[in-house]
Amino acid sequence: MKPIKILLLGSGGREHALAWKISQSPLCEKLYIAPGNAGTKECGENLNVQVNDFVAIQSVCLREHINLVVVGPEEPLVNGIYDYFQNDAALKHVALIGPSQEAAQLEGSKAYAKAFMQRHGIPTAAYREFDQTNYAEGVTYLQNHPLPIVLKADGLAAGKGVIICQNHVEAMAEFELMIQQSKFGSAGHKVVVEEFLTGIELSVFALTDGESYVLLPEAKDYKRIGEGDKGLNTGGMGAVSPVPFADSVFMEKVRTRIIEPTINGIHAEKLAYKGFVFFGLINVNNEPLVIEYNCRMGDPETEVVIPRLKSDLVELFLAVSQHRLAGKTLEFEQRAASTVVAVSGGYPGSYEKGFEIDGLDILNEDDTIVFHAGTTEEDGKILTNGGRVLAVTSFGDSVHKAAQRSIKIMEFIDFQGIYYRKDIGYEFQ
Ligand SMILES: Nc1ncnc2c1ncn2[C@@H]1O[C@H](COP(=O)(O)OP(=O)(O)OP(=O)(O)O)[C@@H](O)[C@H]1O
Ligand SMILES: [Mg+2]
Structure with missing residues (x-):
């Protein structure tokens, strides 16, 4: 296969993890990230284009001869970027990873998702x-x-x-x-x-071509700002993969009762869906139920799921877009991965930006990867540029050991007001 030119949309830790993985593929000739962050810059070329500016995205695709667009966040999908490409004669041939506007309603409308689950007998509240x-x-x-x-x-x-x-x-x-x-x-x-359902939550990710699917490793994220899962909700303070309670018996239930009926439902309803399906699940007395669907990867779950994927992600994206995912199997890293997110002081309330980040240079270790989220580069310095600033992912023999490793690495990183949870994976010691 001929190497291709790829455009990745988004600017968070999720996108740095995707860019990191995509740029390692021999099938990637050139990667652009729009708008990206200081971390994605190391994986490709950042472009100053916003994810909802379809006209600007169109001109990038034509100017740079893009073959494949990967959409990180949900907003452009819910706004219909897939349909925009389909309806444009010049863009039609460009493969796009993400669902159509109609199918993105699985995330964009809670009522649409609930009605879909009812039609297909998928367990939910x-x-x-x-x-x-x-x-x-x-x-x-x-x-x-x-x-x-x-x-x-x-x-x-x-x-x-x-x-x-x-x-x-x-x-x-x-x-x-x-x-x-x-x-x-x-x-x-x-x-x-x-x-209201009582149980432990986990996230499962599938990549589908609209008919077949492959499963990525499952993950659990930590949403609260405080240790012990206390305090305000955030975009996510950390994540672990695998999820120790998601054993083969439980995952078989997830597959047969939730994932297969969902993918079959998408196919039966002729929804155009070539992309990630994020299943937000809850384990109620060992029975999985769906809390929500998202039509993209999670953040920070991507920062543990993607590093555990050994298979070529670009090859998978091409299989998705060419409708030949059937029969594909994936290879995974057997070690556990955990990620710990460092945030700006004050987050998730108001916070300041523009503080220099120190200690990023010592981090090229085998078992640790630093993914940037809210960062920007100015005059050769890396500055904070958002609430969630960066995520340190480590591998280990268990999710708890992996998290401990990330926390140790985090001690070398500093910016004014830095805060991170030291208890990611605490319940799995
Ligand atoms: N039926 C329920 N029973 C118990 N808790 C629930 C229920 N529905 C939602 N929650 C809680 O609220 C959180 C957010 O709900 P949901 O995932 O539907 O919203 P969302 O805004 O789409 O989230 P995200 O930003 O992660 O996509 C869930 O992760 C879960 O903790
Ligand atoms: Mg959601």
């Missing part, structure tokens, strides 16, 4: 959906709902649209704020009210 038209019915429904009550804004709300209410007064207030006061803009004009 019981629910009802409400909007302006059945608002009063919704209030009555909430009054009689057992506690806690899960309220979900239907649309994308930057990871903030899910509220778990401990009492009925709070639930009704939030319900009113979303539907009547546009708390999450139009994303919350429809609300999914869900049964």
Whole structure:
């Protein structure tokens, strides 16, 4: 096969991990990242183009003769970048990794995802959906709902649209704020009210060509800012892979009850889906249920999943786009991987940017990789440029040992206000 030119969209730790992997492939002639960060610059050429600027992306593809576009974040997918390429005569031949706008509703609309799961008998929490038209019915429904009550804004709300209410007064207030006061803009004009499930969460990732799929290693992320899973929600403070409780019996249930019915459902409904499917799962008494779908990889899960993949990712992307994924098997690193995320002081509240990051030069060790997230390069210095600044991924004999290694490495890295959790993987000692 002839090496190809690839454009990767996004600028987080997920994209640095993808860029790191893509750039190692003999099938990658040239990699561009738009807009990228100070880390992706080491894997290819960063371009000052934003992920939702389809016109600018189109001109990059034509100018640089791009063969394959890999979409990191969900927003361009939900905004229809796949369809934009399909409907443009000059871009039609460019392969794009990601679902169509319709299929991206599996992430972009909670109600769409729930209805899809119902149609295909996929286990998930019981629910009802409400909007302006059945608002009063919704209030009555909430009054009689057992506690806690899960309220979900239907649309994308930057990871903030899910509220778990401990009492009925709070639930009704939030319900009113979303539907009547546009708390999450139009994303919350429809609300999914869900049964609360108790269990441990994990994430499973498939790559599909719309008919066949391959499974990537599973992962568990740590969302809270504080140790012991306390405090405010963040984009993710760390992740581990594999997930020790996801044994072969459990994973077989995941495959037969969730992954296969989902991929078969996508195929049966003729959804155009050539990309990653992220299954947000919960283990309730050893039974897996779906909490959510996402139509892209997770961040920071990518920073542990991709380093564990030994197979050529570009070859896989080509198989996806050419509809020849059937029969493919993947090779994995058997060692565990953990990643620890360093964030700016104040995050997830307000924080300052522009602090110089020290200690990045000592980090070329075999068992550790530093992935940049919110970083930028200015006059040869690497500066903080976001809430989540970087993720240190390490390998080890167990996820706990891998995390300990990342924490040790983290001691050499410094910027003003640096904070990271020292307990990633704590429950798997
Ligand atoms: N039915 C439920 N029962 C218990 N907890 C739930 C339920 N639904 C959601 N949650 C909790 O809320 C979190 C966010 O929910 P969900 O994944 O649906 O939202 P999201 O905003 O799409 O998340 P992400 O930003 O990770 O894509 C879940 O990870 C889980 O911890
Ligand atoms: Mg989601």
